[in-house]
Amino acid sequence: MVTLQQLKLLVNLASIDGSLADKERQFIINIGQANHLLVAEILPLFSSKHETVVPDQLTADEKFELLLKLVQLMKIDGKLYKDEIKYCAQVASKLGYREEVMVELMLNAKAAPQGEDEINALRQLTQTYLVK
Numbered sequence: 823m824v825t826l827q828q829l830k831l832l833v834n835l836a837s838i839d840g841s842l843a844d845k846e847r848q849f850i851i852n853i854g855q856a857n858h859l860l861v862a863e864i865l866p867l868f869s870s871k872h873e874t875v876v877p878d879q880l881t882a883d884e885k886f887e888l889l890l891k892l893v894q895l896m897k898i899d900g901k902l903y904k905d906e907i908k909y910c911a912q913v914a915s916k917l918g919y920r921e922e923v924m925v926e927l928m929l930n931a932k933a934a935p936q937g938e939d940e941i942n943a944l945r946q947l948t949q950t951y952l953v954k
Contacts, residue, residue, distance in 0.1 A: 824857040828888055829864060830872035831913060832895055838905045842868060845898050853891060874909075876916040882952065885917045886945050890931055893924070897933035914951075923951035 829850060836846035847868065854864040880888065892913060896906045907928070911921040926947055936944075 824853055824859075824887075824891075825877060826859070826863065826867065827875055827877055828891075829854055829859075829867055831874065831876070831888070832891060833867045834872055834874060835892055835895055835906060835909055837868075837871065838909055839901075839903050843899050846895060849895055849898055874912065874916070876913060880917070882949065883945070885919070885952075886948050889914055889917065889919070889923065889927060889948065890941070890944065893927040893931045894933050897928075897931070900933075902928070918953055919948065920951045920953055923948050926951070 832850050832853070833842075836842050836850065850867075851861060851864050855861065889910075892910045896902060896910060907924060911924045914923050915921050927944065930944055930947065932940075
């Protein structure tokens, strides 16, 4: 279940480069709506910067899903910025992963939806980087 706090992490990432692309905004809105949040709850998140607070009680699957969403969002505009990669590595570290997990995800995750087999392979791969 995606929480507003997790969406805030995505909003922070999307706005690192100084602008929020329509694709990025829609990606975040779609994630929120898929998790039963109303657009009226999501839209205010775009109007400010948020602290990088990573939820504590996430399961291993929830941690993976958050990391995957971060990488998909980072790749959605076809451009990778150093600050985006650094931010994602910090979030990964706070989730209990070694920061190197981001390299694997950037190389193997796609911005477009992936099949269940691909996602399961990524999930297994990221588990090897989990330290907590």
